[in-house]
Amino acid sequence: MEIAVSYLSSYYSKEKTIELIENTSANYIHVDLMDGGFVANKNFTTEEVIELLKEHKKPLDIHLMTFDPIIYIEELSGLNPEYITFHLEATKEVIKTIECIKRRNIKVGISIKPNTNILELMPYLPLIDLVLIMSVEPGAGGQSFIKDSIKRLEELVKIRIDNNLNFKISMDGGINNETIKLVPNLDIAVSGSYVCKSNDYETQIKTLK
Ligand code: DX5
Ligand code: ZN
Helix, strand or coil, X not given: CEEEEECCCCCCCHHHHHHHHHCCCCCEEEEEEEECCXXXXXXXXXXXXXXXXXCCCCCEEEEEECCCXXXXXXXXXXXXXXXXXXXXXXXXXXXXXHHHHHCCCCEEEEXXXXXXXXXXXXXXXXXXXXXXXXXCCCCCCCCCCCCCHHHHHHHHHHHHHHCCCCCEEEEECCCCCCHHHHCCCCCEEEECHHHHCCCCHHHHHHHHC
């Protein structure tokens, strides 16, 4: 299983947190962007994200918790991210958004909130590279893992097998050394506070792998 680390909640500054993540065995830096509309919190502007990550070494896994994802995709594509993931609930222009990401040779992810029916993803699954299942309500780090996510993962794995598809499955929210054991079929686990609110990032990451 691959690990993406979110620097949203940390004991250190964002700059220091990113430097610490870069020096671990994490596979990706998970970049959370909140607009204060799609989710109540607003964190960074795209300019701040670009400034913070312009010299990144690890691949970026960008998670847009925003309305109008296309605006953000255009602005953030210069960072050359591995994935850009937007929320199915955030736009009516899902196909247009997928195409906008693909055109820039970036892998496409779609994320769903805990109460969105998995079956709503069906029309898009053959077109995308990643599904990000939210295991908390998006908008803040440090929340508890919603147990129903285990069933949702199994449902999506079955859909993938039955339809002979090969998108990756990622999960985000409340992932720690205990909850990770409940979701062994994940391809990528996103972890924030479990890693970044510790004094030894690498030790925490090793317990997830
Ligand atoms: C939540 C964000 C997550 C968050 C994860 O809305 O999308 O990426 O930072 O943090 P933890 O692991 O603390 O739940
Ligand atoms: Zn996230």
